Amino acid sequence: MVFTIWTSYRRINHERSNHRVAIYNTLYEIKNYLLLGLLFGVVGSILLTIIGVPVTMDWIIIYQIVAIVSLIFGYRFIHPLFTFSISSLLLIGLSFMLNSSDFSFMPSTWYHPLSQAEFNGKPLLMNVFIILIFLLATSIFTIKRTADRHLSARFLKTKRGKKIAKYPIKPFWVLPLLLVVPGESFHAFFSWWPVFSIGNEQYSFFWLPVLMGLQFTVQSQIPKEAVSKIAKDLMILLGIALISVISSFWVPYALVAGFVLLIVGGLITLDRHRKREKQWSVLFGPAENGIKIIGIRPDTPAEKMNLMVGDTIIECNNLTIETETDFYQALSKNSVYCHLKVSGVDGELRLTETAIYADSPHEIGVVILTK
Template identity: 25%
Template sequence: MVLAFLTELGYGFLRLFMNPVFYMAFILSFVLAFRRIHKERLHFHTRVYDVVTNLYQMLIPGLIAGFILYGLFIGLGLMLSEGIIVLLMAVTMLFGLTLRPRFLSPAFVIFFTTVIIVFMPKWEVNHAVLNRWMEGIQVAFLPYLFLLMTIFLIAEAMLIMFQAKRSSSPRRVIGKRGKPIGGFATESLWLVPTFLLIPGSGLERLEWWPFFGMGESFAFIFVPFLIGYEQFQTYDLPVRALRRDGKRLAVIAFVALPLAVFALLYDWLVIAFLGMALLSFCRVALYVHERKQNARRPALYTLRNQGVQILAIVPKSPAADMNVKVGEVIRRVNGIEVNNAIQFYEALQTSPTFFKLDVLDEHGELRFEQRALYENEHHALGLLFVDKPRAKYSEAEEA
């Protein structure tokens, strides 16, 4: 039994490499990375993160989330037909072609798949594999999809709270009053591969497992799910904004979780459909709410009469080793007052081997930071400031 179980797991793992979504994830990651770098160079004449960072952020957190979900799905025996998995992957590819990560939220991908399942007419084609897939697309799987959506929304919320901040890219834009402000564009994509059960030959059902499965036999399939997230905001630190957005999504998903479990236990098809529709609506509402907040609240990153405000810190730069943070204001460099980026660079050149900064934190308290400068280190310390934008982007265009 153990050998048969491991063999089926191996076959299920190999199916991953037959799935085009797996390869599409890497293409999307590279496209989003090059698009981000292009915008960063337009705004700052330098990039903040490289392409490899995008790839790392897509794979490592997603693999960890997928491993956790693997234990949950295998333990519960969560099952979908092969036809529905193919349909899910087709919808994922369709939404991925938009190059907008927000459309790859499980709330949109799974609900759109559900709408197709409910309203798709019965077709017969002269192809055995396609006929098998079509026969497996049944409304009986709606409660399974409801539970799948709820669990993946919890995973999305956790990834937003703890990982999305690593994908926040700074921007200089023109605000509503025509003045330069700073903001952050977050475009995150996570590849979350995990095992599901599919009805069919392979392993025989045990007396107690799969708990939620159908039929008397089943097989494993390793499915590469994609989770996307997108946000642009100017009124708060990215860490706080993303944590707040993730918590709101987590609350919604955890509230829906008991309903999804009962819908599966008691085969509530209508409740499952309405529940997924409501979750999809709530996901849209969160995006709309954040956008309205961004439009209504004053910008945090603005030009200052005294000092220059830090908008971003380039990784592996001298500033990254210092105790300076995004949102803080540098008032003086080597005792010289600075009010824009040019003055900052000029003051920095007055002492090529050592510098001292007067830094005003978010609480209005002044402190001093100092450090030696070494040969071949970043000429501007790796600090990016709120300043006049080099590209003609407005706040509305970024949002």
């Protein structure tokens, strides 16, 4: 939560210093962090409880450590593809180091002193994989639907000294999952912690805040299309996860291999996006004719006119636009109405118009890239 608040204020300060105005005044990062995963958290908690998918305290503790360490690298590796897989592989490694006997593909004569050693076996890995598949599916839906909603431009200069815009996309949210934990781990520390029994086994409930996120930068593609391509790559990884679970019924090491493949696949997904960005020309650079839109403020005439990031304003109120000064002079020609001729990122020309604020004709809500 602290990390999210820091990111939000940092973004606002950057927009004010570079664009003279905050594109998004609201702390939308905090809202997204708290609300994006709420519905899926409730649905997942109900499903996992009904199905019966317990995880151990050993795994939960390792996951929390991995998640916190992942935040050191920003939002890039906070996705469960990385955190869940790394946590599971670390638990397997600790089991080897501490002579565990609880993974069915390990020698049955080994033993280790992990707190819930008797539960840390192949069923645990299967349960983690089931949860991971659910989280991967929900993240694909959420990223595709919301990742390109709030675009805040950053600037960099080309080798020729031209200023261009890029858009860091950093969806980040928490998905609260109610998980079942076998044994008396909580009761040993907190006598008041509720425990229930099924047969001879005792279980407790635990709310696990699963951190969900990803980070990539767009400067050569239409943001919506770039997000769609990443979602398709994640769909492939979802298929690999399903194959790993099914294969584990016949292949002992399928789950371990699956965790490794998901980590590698996540890195390949980010690398494929980076290569796509390098192969294509810069999309958000200065326009040869007109002025480039690099930001749209919400609840403004620009939003009503369906202007988009990457559009180029060619004419305003029937006057040709070449510079920022031309644009403001054209806006002043009519203080209550705005008529624009716009070229989209695909080069298609379109006309759009709307009423503007009579007391502030220059504030139609666009942030433009100055030449």
